[in-house]
Amino acid sequence: MHQNIEKRAIIVAAVLGMVMALSGWLAYYLSGSEALLLDGNFSFIGVVATLAALKISSVKTQTSKTYPFGKFVFEATYSLFIGILTVGVIIAAVTENISKIMRYTRGETFPVVDASIILVYTIAMVVICFGLAFYFRAANRKLNGTSTILGAYTVQSGIDGLMSLGAGVTLVAFSTIDPAGEWGFLTQIGDALLVITLCALVLYQPIGLIRSSFIEMSGGALGDKVARDDIRTKILAQVPEDQVEDMFISKTGSAFLAVAFVSPEFFDAHSAAEQQKMRADVMAALTPSYPHLGFDFVMAPDVKS
Known part of the structure; x- marks a missing residue:
């Protein structure tokens, strides 16, 4: 469509x-x-x-x-x-x-x-x-x-x-x-x-x-505030917000990339199967509005090290 x-x-x-x-x-x-x-x-x-x-x-x-x-x-x-x-x-x-x-x-x-x-x-x-x-x-x-x-x-x-x-x-x-x-x-x-x-x-x-x-x-952050806030809200509805330290959202053409930077505790608290289900839930929430979108979790960098 x-x-x-x-x-x-x-x-x-x-x-x-x-x-x-x-x-x-x-x-x-x-x-x-x-x-x-x-x-x-x-x-x-x-x-x-x-x-x-x-x-x-x-x-x-x-x-x-x-x-x-x-x-x-x-x-x-x-x-x-x-x-x-x-x-x-x-x-x-x-x-x-x-x-x-x-x-x-x-x-x-x-x-x-x-x-x-x-x-x-x-x-x-x-x-x-x-x-x-x-x-x-x-x-x-x-x-x-x-x-x-x-x-x-x-x-x-x-x-x-x-x-x-x-x-x-x-x-x-x-x-x-x-x-x-x-x-x-x-x-x-x-x-x-x-x-x-x-x-x-x-x-x-x-x-x-x-x-x-x-x-x-050049892979810069998404400038469209409406789309950025919409994607962020839908991700946080499926992922524990207190374990998401930051988020990066970019757009190339009509393709989007969303990355949730999560704390180390996130990987300890959720099994691989639970993480996969969260990914699937996020994609199910976003795909109707953003059919060409990729999403994944990444461990937040340790800024103290």
């Missing part, structure tokens, strides 16, 4: 992502707005990445000698790639539009943006983008937020939606300005200023995606 939900969402992303990319490029061609070009480029990032996501979704649970615990690290690698690619597009867009502003200050003029189709484009893209973001978030919630791929898609769709909304509303407003008036410069470089502003507003999202993906790939 986990893979079916994820795969269905990825296919939806591929189809609608291509529609948005083509729409953005067509709107750029017809209107001349750099903001719509950026919008189309963001959409195309999602389409390109979907090819990898479909493959990862189908092979991540497969084991081999090289990947005895599955290929879940590919999910984190994918999200890292999406984050880096998105930052790259943002940097390229900012660089291009800063150059346009500098050329304008040196006396160069540019064609006025044609806003005749922007309003229709904006409404359509905002509905699609925010609809997709809501859909991906809802699908990931069904998986208890365990899908790194759907998390990446949620971020990407949100960025697309903000870009479309901000670009459309602002460009339509710019179209009402008198080119010969005090604010006439906005008819020349308004879209460039808009692109730079939007890029600054959304840059934190791909940076956050890169950070979380890097933590996953």
Whole structure:
């Protein structure tokens, strides 16, 4: 069921992502707005990445000698790639539009943006983008937020939606300005200023995606407090809390690892059969929400030695 939900969402992303990319490029061609070009480029990032996501979704649970615990690290690698690619597009867009502003200050003029189709484009893209973001978030919630791929898609769709909304509303407003008036410069470089502003507003999202993906790939502790507390609570419901000195929980893609550091008395007080039953009880409690989770007991290190 986990893979079916994820795969269905990825296919939806591929189809609608291509529609948005083509729409953005067509709107750029017809209107001349750099903001719509950026919008189309963001959409195309999602389409390109979907090819990898479909493959990862189908092979991540497969084991081999090289990947005895599955290929879940590919999910984190994918999200890292999406984050880096998105930052790259943002940097390229900012660089291009800063150059346009500098050329304008040196006396160069540019064609006025044609806003005749922007309003229709904006409404359509905002509905699609925010609809997709809501859909991906809802699908990931069904998986208890365990899908790194759907998390990446949620971020990407949100960025697309903000870009479309901000670009459309602002460009339509710019179209009402008198080119010969005090604010006439906005008819020349308004879209460039808009692109730079939007890029600054959304840059934190791909940076956050890169950070979380890097933590996953390097085996760091789980940053999702809700999931961390949920896993910890379910473990302590099956294991004597007074014998658990610490706990480590990490996530790689949609795979989780939980380790309970227990006191030496735990191994003295519980036979191998009792320990095995506790493991089974913990797994039974966690597997419905976290189907790809490993759990075990480890003796807590003696910090005094």
